[in-house]
Amino acid sequence: MLGICKERSELVKAMKISILYFSQTGNTQRMADIVKTGMETVPNVEVRMFPLDAVDDDFLNESKAVIFGTPTYFANTCWQLKKWFDESHNYNLGGKLGAVFATANGLQGGFHTALSTVIDHLITKGMLVYSSGTGCGRPYIHLGAVAVKGHYEQGESLCYIFGQRIAQKASELFGE
Numbered sequence: 001m002l003g004i005c006k007e008r009s010e011l012v013k014a015m016k017i018s019i020l021y022f023s024q025t026g027n028t029q030r031m032a033d034i035v036k037t038g039m040e041t042v043p044n045v046e047v048r049m050f051p052l053d054a055v056d057d058d059f060l061n062e063s064k065a066v067i068f069g070t071p072t073y074f075a076n077t078c079w080q081l082k083k084w085f086d087e088s089h090n091y092n093l094g095g096k097l098g099a100v101f102a103t104a105n106g107l108q109g110g111f112h113t114a115l116s117t118v119i120d121h122l123i124t125k126g127m128l129v130y131s132s133g134t135g136c137g138r139p140y141i142h143l144g145a146v147a148v149k150g151h152y153e154q155g156e157s158l159c160y161i162f163g164q165r166i167a168q169k170a171s172e173l174f175g176e
């Protein structure tokens, strides 16, 4: 019986998930890595990370969920991600699950606006936006996971849980 289940699970095609991020000094990349690790605890997912200038177009188009990571720049998303959204009309993001995480230097640095600006873009692209919110209990992840300088340990743990929750939701929605 166990053997049969194993064979079946091997036949199930892994669901692709992309993590797109911009990172100049490595903080957002580090968090992207942790989001990926969290996601990979969910069975049957294939998660790949792409900096904005090296996206695998086919993998992204085939992904059921796309997670965006942004540093906070002047209390908003970085211009590099804004530019990517403005020029991303060749990608088919509509109907995919979308989520966002951010890094920032300060608790008063405006990461909320960075997150909500990205969410606006995701909605405009026709994505199904999800953060887990307060719906999965604590830790609450309101608009998206955040890692703030001086509190990275907390941010890392949040990014891991965030990754798990987003992959779990993608699996519920799109898994075979």
Ligand SMILES: Cc1cc2nc3c(=O)[nH]c(=O)nc-3n(C[C@H](O)[C@H](O)[C@H](O)COP(=O)(O)O)c2cc1C
Residues within 6 Å of the ligand: 022, 023, 024, 025, 026, 027, 028, 029, 071, 072, 073, 074, 075, 076, 103, 104, 105, 106, 107, 108, 109, 110, 111
């Ligand atoms: C041009 C610029 C503007 C920034 N503006 C803010 C800001 O408004 N609020 C904030 O909390 N951090 C700000 N930061 C700090 C970055 O958000 C923070 O260091 C982030 O983690 C950098 O991500 P990275 O290491 O992935 O590039 C700014 C950094 C740069 C380079």
